[in-house]
Amino acid sequence: MPRRALRNIPKPPQIFDREWEWSELTAFVSDEEPGPRLAVVSGRRRQGKSFLLKALTAATNGFYFAAVEATRAESLSLLGEEIGRFTDAPVPPRPHHWSEALELLFDLAAERPVTIVIDEFPYLVRGDTSLPSRLQAAIGAGFGRDLRRHPRILLCGSAMSFMGGLLSGTSPLYGRARLNLVVHSLGYREAAEFWGITDPRLAVLTHAVVGGTPAYRREFVADDVPDGLDDFDDWVCRTVLNPMRPIHGEAEFLLAAEPDVRDRALYHSVLAAVASGNHTSGGIASAVGRKATDISQPLTVLKRCGLLTVEADAFRGNRSAYRIAEPLITFHHAVVRRNQALMAERRNLKAAWLLSRDTFLSKVVGPHFEQLCREWVSWHAEPDTFGGLPIEVTSGTVADPAARTSHEVDVVVRGAVGQDHGILLSIGEAKWNKLMDVRHLDRLRHILGLLAARGIDTTHARPACYSGVGFTPELQAAAKRGEVVLVDLGRLYGGA
Template sequence: MTAKPDHLFDRVAEWGALVAFASRPTQTAQLGIVSGRRRMGKTYLLRALAERVGGFYFGATTATAGESLRQFGAALAEFTGAEVPIVFDSWDHAVTYLFGLAARERADKPLLLVIDEFSYLVKAVPELPSLVQREIDRYQVEPSGARLLVCGSAMSVMGGLLASNAPLRGRAQIEMVVRPFGYRDAAAFWGVDTDPALAMRLHAVLGGTPAYRRQFLADDVPLSLNDFDQWLSRTVLSPLSPLFREARYLLAEEAEIRDTALYHSVLAAVAQGNNTRGGIAGYIGRKAVDISHPLAVLEDCHLLTRERDVFRAGKSVYRMTEPLINFYEAVMRPSWARLESGQAQQVWARSKERFAAQVAGPHFEAICREFMLGDGIEMLGPDAGFGEIGCGIVTDSTARKQIQIDVAVVQPGGGGHKSAVSMIGEAKWGVTMGLNHLDRLVRARELLAGSGVDASNCRLACFSGVGFSDALRERADRDSNVLLLGLAQLYGHHAIGNRG
């Protein structure tokens, strides 16, 4: 196993999969697709891999087809040790030459070939995927050690490479999406894992994007929770910081997005809490049918995700997946002129309540669901491990109201078994939770049982970013079906109260 470089934080699973691909002993050409939004460290990862295994790496730029071809030839000349530049008359010739490096006499020795920012090349050379497909197919018959990895950040373009009618459909042996660090790994990366309150706020603003710490902020990290306000004012909210306009750039860089004003309005609607299709349409003054395309594009770009209601078939809500964009839409965009004039501290002082309600609160709920996808599920016993984790609404017809369930673990019915719920939970970021929150969950469990769902083993969970009342703690000590989880537990400790 080729050792992962010490400077490469985490990415253990990704590194192992890529090394296995690069060293696969078969004598046929292999193709891998690596994608992920910008700033995730894809280039960092692939450069390190190419260096470790002695492979070829080419990073494309935004350029014409002709200029890119010259750059490609120069990179190949450097790799092969050619004394004179390699000049290609077409991309057809270049792709043929690239695969030829690993053919015939070298077919028994895997050779890694990396083309980074492949989406740039596809924009300039639309026929490039077809040329790659031809060589991949050719070297399924003829011997070859080629291990080609193509990588890109335009998620819609990269996803389209393997679409149903795309030339490369069915040709890839590995398809990897390099995602942001999870909230725990992000805390360790930023060096704030011993301070969960700070780690959660930091993650609510910047998420798990690795490049923001070192490349954008030159390791400017908040020293403590007391330093968070000053840190935010001198970094994300400062017009002198590269992070100040980053949210705008993330949207503008997506190839499928043309009318950025419309897409910003859709994202602003979600940031304001309008997370249904009808709510978004009403917020921006359009008909629901008119926003189908923008919603689909934002999903393809991995900027929005649609979460289905686990209790109501056919219902779903939208949630932003990029915390920085959510922070921008909720806090920065409404006060953009003041921020540009250097009033970061004043804007932030007036935005803290909005941050808690529209940014930190929804983000905390998402983190609680992420926790249940990981270590948290173990608290519920072995049967819950196969359940679906999500959120939903339980309707109380008698009281004519709806009960929002922020975290739920549900086993779908089938095979003669009715659906069951293992846990329902409520998450509150800035509120000390009390018996009233637990009573609401008790009522929701009763309603679920009354609707035919098996709730006999349903546990009730209260997630809080602040804490719990003494009365609620006493109740949890007496009742093994009640779980209290605070920030310390989400970041790796045990649940408070009786765990059963």
């Protein structure tokens, strides 16, 4: 078994949340087993990866190097200067190639395990594609003949397509990493706490714009937080709609920063189609005026970049739903992009917002609320809510042959009951801005009947209604009789 350092590395108070990530990182760098160790840290931009790793190197007296877009020669020179500062060398070393640079880095850990962070690693590989192979050779040599050096190397990057392939079966570093950590956005409850928002309705509206990306509060809106529901419209105008604020152009930057994106106009059109409510490949293709085969590559790249997610339809195995992973991108394509001319001059921001507010509520907040309800089931629902352990939470479409239509189901929960897995535990409907009544329950009962007629076991399935406004007394009475699960904003955010 690997030996672990006895010392405890407390998480610095300036790091919000991230307990799990911090524990994984500190466990990695505290491993006292001799020889080199490799970790990969990735995640979409602005999630706080560099902030975490800088804090880690500070807490462990480690070495941190942030690469920049540069030629190989300049990158090696910059690394040598950073090594010189770290070692207090009177003259910084001048490595001529990456094998020599890696030797210098490994030498930093000649006497003790040393945290060595190489941030923006993809920039270095872009300048010299042999770097992963050279690193693999250095690590292999360390295991084979030299256990006196103990570098704890952490490679970090935001180019998700590149970082995702760094440990794949075709990569030289395959099988070398002890840790592969993805830093995700904050959960919706944690995001509300981070923004200091206690009103659940305001929390949903704000999250539908900026999501759980930590940097958007501090660096991008300078701690400008909406001061209640009455301030939300003005907050949107003075922040994300305001061309003078950096957050205004952030959505376009997120796409432009991905190296695999070639035809940016097509990619923007694909994202705009999804933001407008087209979630199938056929619907997206129709919206952008292309054949389905023409958009397969953009869909693949956007998934690999972490900008799109895809999930199989719960009831139609040949159909999948695409969704934008970053709320700010949805907001940009549904609201900002359609009103660029009005927003070019700040005096028209309120007019642009008034024209877009209904679109925001229907195309952005409504679907976003549905996603939050699915996340609530996955992460926060009480263990006995659905009579089993939720394992898979998706959405689905149920055909109604007699009515010659189909029914969209916003929240489909499958899970385990005893030793049986894959049992249908619940189907649910989510309404952001509508008081839900027994008609919604009747609709769910009808859908359960359709599923039972198809041979699907519905004996454990509980109807569920999720509302951003509330429920009628009749529906609340049905919940007390155990006929339906009701989830309002208070329950969604952990209230009574």
